[in-house]
Amino acid sequence: MxxxxxxxxxxxxxxxxxxxxxxxxxxxxxxxxxxxxxxxxxxxxxxxxxxxxxxxxxxxxxxxxxxxxxxxxxxxxxxxxxxxxxxxxxxxxxxxxxxxxxxxxxxxxxxxxxxxxxxxxxxxxxxxxxxxxxxxxxxxxxxxxxxDSPIEERRDSTTMLLRRSWKRSTKVSRRRYRCRVHS
The missing domain is CATH 2.60.40.150 (C2 domain)
Known part of the structure; x- marks a missing residue:
């Protein structure tokens, strides 16, 4: 080796x-x-x-x-x-x-x-x-x-929350867009 x-x-x-x-x-x-x-x-x-x-x-x-x-x-x-x-x-x-x-x-x-x-x-x-x-x-x-350091956990959970929030907001905007296109 x-x-x-x-x-x-x-x-x-x-x-x-x-x-x-x-x-x-x-x-x-x-x-x-x-x-x-x-x-x-x-x-x-x-x-x-x-x-x-x-x-x-x-x-x-x-x-x-x-x-x-x-x-x-x-x-x-x-x-x-x-x-x-x-x-x-x-x-x-x-x-x-x-x-x-x-x-x-x-x-x-x-x-x-x-x-x-x-x-x-x-x-x-x-x-x-x-x-x-x-x-x-x-x-x-x-x-x-x-x-598992406290700093890392906080940063990771904040990142995860931001990702979830962004996913929700993009889903909502897609639904609105579909409604406008179809109406």
């Missing part, structure tokens, strides 16, 4: 590290890639990133064409019930009509992340079959929060 090839400018503080069970929200910002591997004949690649947790795909980035230093600036949120499984982050080169080429991977271990703090992370990409090959790196920012 490939270990985490990541560095964090903050370092993990064991006192503030998250316990490994409960409900958590992990916000991930995929920022950019640096010096990614060449996989196309023209000396470039068309990279995209896949993130897996517990053998399930949880995110796929857009493809950046012909670029070894792509900027994604994409965000995703993952809800999980345990921090024991690492995120498996893989980079692929998109090939139209063919199987996409593997460009490297890394693991992000979640148990050591501090809660309520955005942490910049640099993941060094590796290929388990060629561990000495330089495949570049990815820049991320991650924020881990307990899903």
């Amino acid at each position: 490939l270990g985490m090839a990541a560095s964090s400018s903050s370092g993990a503080n064991p006192e503030r590290s998250a316990p490994s069970s409960g409900m958590y929200k992990l916000e991930i910002e995929l920022k950019r890639g640096h010096n990614l591997a060449v996989r196309d004949r023209g000396g470039s690649s068309d990279p995209y990133v896949k993130i897996r947790l517990a053998n399930k795909d949880v995110f796929r980035s857009k493809t950046i064409h012909k670029n070894l230093n792509p900027v994604w600036d994409e965000k995703t949120t993952v809800i999980m019930d345990s921090l024991s499984e690492p995120l498996n982050i893989k980079v692929f080169d998109y090939d139209f009509g063919l199987q996409d080429d593997f460009m490297g991977s890394a693991y992000l271990y979640l148990e050591s992340l501090e809660q309520h703090r955005t942490i910049p992370v640099t993941l060094v990409l590796k290929d388990p079959q060629y561990p000495c090959e330089d495949l570049g790196s990815l820049e991320l920012a991650v924020t881990l929060t307990p899903k």
Whole structure:
């Protein structure tokens, strides 16, 4: 198993590290890639990133064409019930009509992340079959929060109430519109 090839400018503080069970929200910002591997004949690649947790795909980035230093600036949120499984982050080169080429991977271990703090992370990409090959790196920012924190519960319930209110108002306006059209 490939270990985490990541560095964090903050370092993990064991006192503030998250316990490994409960409900958590992990916000991930995929920022950019640096010096990614060449996989196309023209000396470039068309990279995209896949993130897996517990053998399930949880995110796929857009493809950046012909670029070894792509900027994604994409965000995703993952809800999980345990921090024991690492995120498996893989980079692929998109090939139209063919199987996409593997460009490297890394693991992000979640148990050591501090809660309520955005942490910049640099993941060094590796290929388990060629561990000495330089495949570049990815820049991320991650924020881990307990899903059941009072702040999160309030925000989630407010969002839910707003969604319900909006759905009701759109249903009412649709009914009014139908009545006007038919009368």
